[in-house]
Amino acid sequence: MAAYTQKNILITGAARFIASHVANRLVSNYPGYKIVVLDKLDYCSNLKKLLPSGSSPNFKFVKGDIGSANLVNYLLITESIDTIMHFAAQTHVDNSFGNSFEFTKNNIYGTHVILEACKVTGQVKRFIHVSTDEVYGETDDNAIVGDCEPS
Template identity: 80%
Template sequence: MGEATYTPKNILITGAAGFIASHVTNKLMRNYPHYEIVVLDKLDYCSNLKNLLPLKSSKNFKFVKGDIGSADLVNYLLITEGINTIMHFVVQTHVDNSFGNSIEFTKNNIYGTHVLLEACKVIGTVHRFIHVSTDEVYGETEADAIVGNHEAS
């Protein structure tokens, strides 16, 4: 499938019970009711399932409680749901929390992303991968910067 013919159809949204991702998911469902949305979230400390309540009865919405670190689960979802787009919002946040449990942060923020990317490569059906994250992953912008971090910074 060439880029010119790409159309989002079956979208996997990771971490959609989180604050920002839940707003994006709700907006997508309202504005694009023909999209099939599959949410994968392990419902960690920064998640709230109530954020997705407006979508509960939608026929084109599915919630899966699970961890992106599970390659078997991710591969299964990509295949069975025919996923062609991933919006990856999973990230553990709050820098202070990372000091006490840095292994968990690395596991979720780096290893989980790696599992998703590897599944995309192996399965071959994902044509768009959008990674949304925070300064815990991307780093901070200098206070006097006119524009935020450039994507290559």
């Protein structure tokens, strides 16, 4: 794969704890990058977490759902997105027991929408998926953590 330099980064779920820190750090440390953040502002989001970036010229906030294929495709094309950092997901296992369909819609279908948009537009060079055990599952106590695939 040819090397590239990211210029236009989409961060999903950016009004949440970890993603907001990543977005704020990228905005302040890399003024040459355009940082577009997408969040639907649900129960675990807080727009105040993005206040440090709000007035920066390389920052754009979009309120919307990763489950909207039209919105995701539109953002990838109009913002010339070349990198996605996908943090958006429903969390808190106890909440999933009462509303498992909503978790599936957000965590699986939403990720599928983003991946399909990457395929359709053909312009995203790097996709980074950051999530929790609600998405990935738990690790066995004796599991080897890290890159375990053979070289």
